[in-house]
Amino acid sequence: MVKRAGRRLVVLATVPAAAFLALGISGPALADSGKAYQIDLAQLNNSGSRGTVMLNLKGNQLTVRIESEGMVPGQPSAQHLHGSTKGHDFHCPDASDDTDRDGVLSNTEATKDYGDINISLTTSGDTKATSGLAVDRMPVADRKGKVSYQRTITVGQDVVDHIKDLHVVQHGIDRNKNDKYDFEGAGKSELDPKLPQEATAPTNCGEVKGAAVGSIPVGGIETGGGSSQSQALPVAIMAGAALVVYAATAGGIAVARKRVAEVSGRSQTPGGAA
Structure with a gap:
């Protein structure tokens, strides 16, 4: 059981990176923008x-x-x-x-x-x-x-x-x-x-x-032809979304860590659940 919970923790820990990649943003990418x-x-x-x-x-x-x-x-x-x-x-x-x-x-x-x-x-x-x-x-x-x-x-x-x-x-x-x-x-x-x-x-x-950092506001001045440059989400908004995902998954990691600690504690107690 301890091993299974440990594996779950590893999977959860990789989610924030995946979330950033799904949004097209990574640490180096932001630094090079x-x-x-x-x-x-x-x-x-x-x-x-x-x-x-x-x-x-x-x-x-x-x-x-x-x-x-x-x-x-x-x-x-x-x-x-x-x-x-x-x-x-x-x-x-x-x-x-x-x-x-x-x-x-x-x-x-x-x-x-x-x-x-x-x-x-x-x-x-x-x-x-x-x-x-x-x-x-x-x-x-x-x-x-x-x-x-x-x-x-x-x-x-x-x-x-x-x-x-x-x-x-x-x-x-x-x-x-x-x-x-x-x-x-x-x-x-x-x-x-x-x-x-x-x-x-x-x-x-x-x-x-x-x-x-961002893109030209599209709500105020109309772009007329709807140029592709106005369709991209501002970097700040995308980064904000990524941080929200990160916060949510970080909460999952904390729960998993607590679960590992509980299971580990029971396994070391005589008569504890396996």
């Missing part, structure tokens, strides 16, 4: 745009995921990681930075607050700062004005060390509300006279909030 940072995008230029960004850093591989809305439908949205990797303090601008008081916060006016481009968040090709206006390689908003973006980029150690000092800015506004970028809305861009100001003016900005 990298660091994640959340950014909430808030409107600029009264654009009505908002969004959520997740930055996941694993080694020198940076995965950027963006879900935003309130963009100009059917138009490309230039987007970048701005800021400094040299310790300078930059932050998102506000309406007070419209120094010429023309009602439009231009990229030039805003740059003194959010800093130069560090990484261009293109859909393909290079991600250098010089690709900041590569609108042919920027994501295009759908007919509802939503942008869904994901890309993994190899970054330098300076970005790894200063990821919290960077922030995301998306560009493109529709000042005259005709669902397109044109010169009538706000004139020419100060960055490139061949482009409308509407195409380069910032539409939103967000700063890193801090470590927040």
Whole structure:
């Protein structure tokens, strides 16, 4: 009887590991999942745009995921990681930075607050700062004005060390509300006279909030196409479920240990049950 109870204890002891594996989580897997940072995008230029960004850093591989809305439908949205990797303090601008008081916060006016481009968040090709206006390689908003973006980029150690000092800015506004970028809305861009100001003016900005392991919230901003990246359970939730399973099985282990002790005690008592 003692041997049989002992075997039961061994089986129960293996359940927590099995539970973690069933959920697709293991100790090393959690340790190798990298660091994640959340950014909430808030409107600029009264654009009505908002969004959520997740930055996941694993080694020198940076995965950027963006879900935003309130963009100009059917138009490309230039987007970048701005800021400094040299310790300078930059932050998102506000309406007070419209120094010429023309009602439009231009990229030039805003740059003194959010800093130069560090990484261009293109859909393909290079991600250098010089690709900041590569609108042919920027994501295009759908007919509802939503942008869904994901890309993994190899970054330098300076970005790894200063990821919290960077922030995301998306560009493109529709000042005259005709669902397109044109010169009538706000004139020419100060960055490139061949482009409308509407195409380069910032539409939103967000700063890193801090470590927040998980995935982009799917309850607030709709993803439109139901992209697969929004279907995964947040790691924190999955880990929590695993801990619940662990707690339950740990209780079973305690009961088994108590049973072994009782049986062992009886077997050592004269006339005790076998």
